[in-house]
Amino acid sequence: MKHLKSILIAGVFSMTTASIFAQAPAFDLKKGTVKLNSGHEMPILGIGTFYLSSDQAENSVYWALKAGMRLIDTARIYGYEEGVGRGIRRAIKDGICKREEIFVTTKMWTSDFSNGDAAVDASLKRLGLDYIDLMILHHSQPRNDVDA
Numbered sequence: 001m002k003h004l005k006s007i008l009i010a011g012v013f014s015m016t017t018a019s020i021f022a023q024a025p026a027f028d029l030k031k032g033t034v035k036l037n038s039g040h041e042m043p044i045l046g047i048g049t050f051y052l053s054s055d056q057a058e059n060s061v062y063w064a065l066k067a068g069m070r071l072i073d074t075a076r077i078y079g080y081e082e083g084v085g086r087g088i089r090r091a092i093k094d095g096i097c098k099r100e101e102i103f104v105t106t107k108m109w110t111s112d113f114s115n116g117d118a119a120v121d122a123s124l125k126r127l128g129l130d131y132i133d134l135m136i137l138h139h140s141q142p143r144n145d146v147d148a
Contacts, residue, residue: 049073059087
């Protein structure tokens with residue numbers, strides 16, 4: 001998984017209040033970022049792309065980047081990583097931003113968990129990017145729990 005900066009396993013777990021605060025991420029409100037436990041900084045303001053068409057995703061991402069947002073969130077299951085990637089590449093081509101200034105998150109669906117490398121490679125191909133900043137294990141249906 002050389003093309004990933006971070007992986008987040010989303011799930012339900014319990015922690016004591018003291019341990020939650022001991023492990024709380026460091027927010028830098030002046031820079032508008034949060035430092036992840038991997039050491040990478042992630043913007044705290046961005047755009048999510050759920051429930052859009054591919055063309056809407058492309059244009060929404062493009063205009064969000066033009067407005068100064070640098071966090072882009074999508075998922076394979078949404079069905080339009082290609083559109084998100086087009087919006088990112090268009091903004092880069094137009095000189096709005098550089099790839100290294102953008103934090104891209106996407107998610108692999110539960111059916112992809114058994115072959116994470118292939119899921120990452122497929123998302124990279126659909127996005128048309130060289131790397132993903134954060135891959136989240138997408139699991140919105142606890143009744144269908146699977147091992148990751």
